[in-house]
Amino acid sequence: MGIEPVTKTARTRLCIESGERSWLKDARFTARDISNDTLRLKQDGYNKTEIQREVDREDFLRNNKCAVVAKALQAWNSYKELLNWWYDQDDTTVGKPSPPATDKKGAYPLVMAHTEGYRLTHNDEEGRIRFRVSPKPYKKVKGHLRGRPEDFNLIESALTEDEWSLGQAELLYRDGVYYLHVTVKTEVEVPEPEDADTLVGVDINERNIALTALNRETMDTLGTLVLDYGSVKAERQRYHTITKRCQEHGQHSIHNQLGDKEERYTEWVLHRMSRVVVEFAQQFPNPVMVFEDLSGIRDAIKYGTYMNRRLHKLPFHKFEQQVRYKATWNQIPCETVESPYNSKSCSCCGHRGYRQGRRFRCTNDSCAVHQDHADRNASVNVAWRVWAKHAGVDVESVNYRTRKTQPSVRKVSLSGSGRSVNRPSSSREIASRGVLTT
Numbered sequence: 001m002g003i004e005p006v007t008k009t010a011r012t013r014l015c016i017e018s019g020e021r022s023w024l025k026d027a028r029f030t031a032r033d034i035s036n037d038t039l040r041l042k043q044d045g046y047n048k049t050e051i052q053r054e055v056d057r058e059d060f061l062r063n064n065k066c067a068v069v070a071k072a073l074q075a076w077n078s079y080k081e082l083l084n085w086w087y088d089q090d091d092t093t094v095g096k097p098s099p100p101a102t103d104k105k106g107a108y109p110l111v112m113a114h115t116e117g118y119r120l121t122h123n124d125e126e127g128r129i130r131f132r133v134s135p136k137p138y139k140k141v142k143g144h145l146r147g148r149p150e151d152f153n154l155i156e157s158a159l160t161e162d163e164w165s166l167g168q169a170e171l172l173y174r175d176g177v178y179y180l181h182v183t184v185k186t187e188v189e190v191p192e193p194e195d196a197d198t199l200v201g202v203d204i205n206e207r208n209i210a211l212t213a214l215n216r217e218t219m220d221t222l223g224t225l226v227l228d229y230g231s232v233k234a235e236r237q238r239y240h241t242i243t244k245r246c247q248e249h250g251q252h253s254i255h256n257q258l259g260d261k262e263e264r265y266t267e268w269v270l271h272r273m274s275r276v277v278v279e280f281a282q283q284f285p286n287p288v289m290v291f292e293d294l295s296g297i298r299d300a301i302k303y304g305t306y307m308n309r310r311l312h313k314l315p316f317h318k319f320e321q322q323v324r325y326k327a328t329w330n331q332i333p334c335e336t337v338e339s340p341y342n343s344k345s346c347s348c349c350g351h352r353g354y355r356q357g358r359r360f361r362c363t364n365d366s367c368a369v370h371q372d373h374a375d376r377n378a379s380v381n382v383a384w385r386v387w388a389k390h391a392g393v394d395v396e397s398v399n400y401r402t403r404k405t406q407p408s409v410r411k412v413s414l415s416g417s418g419r420s421v422n423r424p425s426s427s428r429e430i431a432s433r434g435v436l437t438t
């Protein structure tokens, strides 16, 4: 068992009962100024202590200021990381990352620490969660929170249970409504990957996410699911085309709005797909999620000729992070395996075959498999590799694999948008379609 710290964000709205909305507005604008100044000073080589001193504002809580500066520096650090990655990779079609904006466009939230800039309390009589926000020294805005039950449950746990606590909160504003996004912290126990009974191989590629669950003992396939996100690409393409047209006509404000929209859409897709993946794994006894080393995927994409990569590619790394994150919350361990020739090896006999479109073809005459769904085949290989890793078997020297032909693939398409009128099927329902019944 390993103990992992985890955080989750509870999204709520403010129902203001006392205090002035204008104080919140002033504080938001001050927070934005502080963020921008922080980024400018960082660019000029100032260190954190110097920045904290430079950006001091009257009429703004010192504690809030520290939190806002820390948040801006965090954004700067992720930019630097991305930049390093960019210098290190070979693909010439990936645009150079740009530094965080220091103008009025960013949605810089007011960041606050619990009990300092904000405080939440549970009112037992009303059954409500009350808030106090301090946008300025000696000025308090009070009221109660509104939101979905799952978000409230998180906050209540943080207020009542020892192992839970409240972290920072962010005050956001959109279309006349104030939102409070509250970070909730706890720790979860995650079993060791070696103790897992089910191996869930995850193959992430530019067409779909392929999943296969194997019983470690018998190597029988318990489930297999291919999540197609073709419609997602089309949707992103659509946003991109409009964005580009607006750019050509110099309509930058629309361009920004659409950029935001495309980003929110991608976020929604990532969130939804990662949920399906984790819920797929949850249906089997003691699962471990197995990812392949992502460096191989970049090569595969580089050689794809038909791809306009910036668009057609989902942020794989981010997707994997989200799946890992949700898995940890659900006490499912994760593991990574090296994966040379993963998509070119037969999951049945280990023979090096070849891909033909979406099919994998095995060239071993004595193998029961002649062809298989190429991405599913790869996901079986990923699961098999973790078995070999735990058993201490050298993958390259042994050709023994599952020795089993795989059941037919259940393929589901992820479609719809975040605001679709016809509600798309639930993640759990999609996930359960991949489970085989005997």
Ligand SMILES: [Zn+2]
Pocket (backbone or CB within 6 Å): 346, 347, 348, 349, 350, 351, 362, 363, 364, 367, 368, 369
């Ligand atoms: Zn074979």
